[in-house]
Amino acid sequence: xxxxxxxxxxxxxxxxxxxxxxxxxxxxxxxxxxxxxxxxxxxxxxxxxxxxxxxxxxxxxxxxxxxxxxxxxxxxxxxxxxxxxxxxxxxxxxxxxxxxxxxxxxxxxxxxxxx
Numbered sequence: 703x704x705x706x707x708x709x710x711x712x713x714x715x716x717x718x719x720x721x722x723x724x725x726x727x728x729x730x731x732x733x734x735x736x737x738x739x740x741x742x743x744x745x746x747x748x749x750x751x752x753x754x755x756x757x758x759x760x761x762x763x764x765x766x767x768x769x770x771x772x773x774x775x776x777x778x779x780x781x782x783x784x785x786x787x788x789x790x791x792x793x794x795x796x797x798x799x800x801x802x803x804x805x806x807x808x809x810x811x812x813x814x815x816x817x
Contacts, residue, residue, distance in 0.1 A: 703766065704773045710747045710782075719782045726811045730792050733807040734784040744778045744813075749786045755793065764793050771797075771804045777815040778808065 710716055723736035738745070748768045750761040768785055772778070785804075792800065808814050 704746060704769045707743050708746055708773075710745050715745075716747055716784060719784050723782070723784070724811070726807050728803060728807050730787065730789045730795075730803060731807065732786045732788070733811055733813075734786065735811050735813055736782045738780050738782045741780050744781050744783055746772055746783045746785065749784060751787075754787050755790050760790070760793055764790075767792070767797075767800065768804065771801050774801070775805065775808060775814070778813055779815045781811075781813050783813065 719734055719736045723734040726733045726735070746769070748765045750764050752761070755761045755764060764787055768787075772783075772785075785807075795803070
């Protein structure tokens with residue numbers, strides 16, 4: 703699970719990302735991102751609708767898995783990130799494959815710091 707400093711807080715905190723962010727789309731999920739110079743860390747939200755998974759248990763499982771995958775990614779720069787899930791298959795993907803799909807989205811968005 704990612705720490706409190708890496709999450710969005712408040713009702714309107716995602717508004718800026720949805721209005722001004724850019725989007726990278728994959729077959730199972732999309733990443734909307736926006737640069738945030740005011741922060742030292744990235745912020746992340748994972749959005750899983752009821753259309754994807756009816757059960758709250760399943761939606762939360764998907765959310766927790768993705769939080770962990772992002773937490774383990776090295777060198778994410780100061781961006782606001784919103785990961786939107788389209789397909790319930792994310793819940794059944796092997797961890798390695800899920801990690802590769804998220805890393806691909808982050809790489810295409812140029813969110814990861816090159817060292």
